[in-house]
Amino acid sequence: MLRAEGLNQYYGQSHILRDVSLNVPKGRCVCLMGRNGVGKTTFLGCVMGLLPQRKGKIIFNGQDVSRLKPEKRATLGFGYVPQGRQIFPILTVEENLKLALPYRLGGGKELPSLIFELFPVLKDMAKRRGGDLSGGQQQQLAMARALVLNPSLLILDEPTEGVQPNVVSEIIKVVRRLVDEGLTVLEVEQKVPVAQKVGDFYAIMERGQIVAEGVMADLTEDKARSLLSV
Ligand SMILES: Nc1ncnc2c1ncn2[C@@H]1O[C@H](COP(=O)(O)OP(=O)(O)OP(=O)(O)O)[C@@H](O)[C@H]1O
Ligand SMILES: [Mg+2]
Incomplete structure (x- = not known):
């Protein structure tokens, strides 16, 4: 479904990604793991087209999307939840979700009931401001907003970072359910026990290179x- 081939990325003079290749099969969850600063978020930025890559290709369903803008990739089915959530704090939960509705693949005027089924807390909190939610609830809101777009590939950057344990379990359950129902997921995850519960495959990054996978x-x-220790 998604294939990255020989990606290289630089910030100024520093060579951040070195020939990174990764395969994410359809209907599976791949966890990209690795310590802080190894290049995980940079890799996702290249996959989404938010960062230019100097060498390499991104192939999605057989199509080379390397030169397409992020918006264009979204219309092909890429959904992205950035690290640190990035919801709109002064808008309500409902407003945050509705902002995504015009871009929903396949159309629709109402928020899909699935997102409230997956994240019941968002229904209870619909009229609250995003900024008033807990960290874990904001993460759920960010994931729900990405799901409003009806993506076929969901890209999650450390969705359980700074989230309380009971919400971590809920997030794991939701991702696993979505994958079992056919969604393809690429998740950056530093926590080994979380990755073990959620992922079908793993890849470990070390200083901009994949050093182990399986x-x-x-x-x-x-x-x-x-593999993950210093
Ligand atoms: N905009 C930028 N300009 C220059 N250097 C950057 C920039 N963004 C990231 N870097 C550097 O690139 C390297 C990889 O960063 P990246 O954010 O991809 O790592 P990461 O694996 O996602 O880390 P974390 O686990 O902390 O989120 C780091 O050394 C970081 O300092
Ligand atoms: Mg990161």
Whole structure:
């Protein structure tokens, strides 16, 4: 479904991504793991087209999308939830969600009931301002807003970062349900236990390179610790 081939990315003189290739099969969840600052968010920026990549390709459903703008990729089915949420704090939950509605693939005038089924808390909080929600609730709102777009590929950047444990479990359940229903997910995830619950495949990044990858069932605690430690 999604394939990155030989991506290279630079900030000024520093070479951040070095020949990164990654495959995300349809209807599966791939967790991209790695310590702080190794280039995970930069990689997602290239996948979404928010950053120019100097070398390499992004292939989506057989189409080379490397030169397409982020908006164009969104119309092809890319949904993106950036790190740190980025919801509109002074708008209500409902307004935050409705902003995405005109861009929904396949159209629709009403918010899809699925998002309230997945995140019941958003129904209870519909009239509250986004900024008044807890960190975990804001993350759920950001995910719900991406789902309003009806994407076929959902890209999540550390959705459980700074989120309380009960909400982490809810987020895991939602992602797993969506994947089991056919959505394709690329999730950046630093927490090994979360990745083990949510992912079908893992890839570990170290200083801008993928240094290990495979099926999640093969990622033992020991292996993860040795690959993710300093
Ligand atoms: N706009 C920028 N200009 C210059 N350097 C940057 C910029 N954004 C990120 N970097 C650097 O690029 C490297 C990779 O950053 P990136 O945000 O991709 O890492 P990350 O793996 O997502 O980290 P984290 O786990 O902390 O989110 C880091 O060394 C970072 O300091
Ligand atoms: Mg990051």
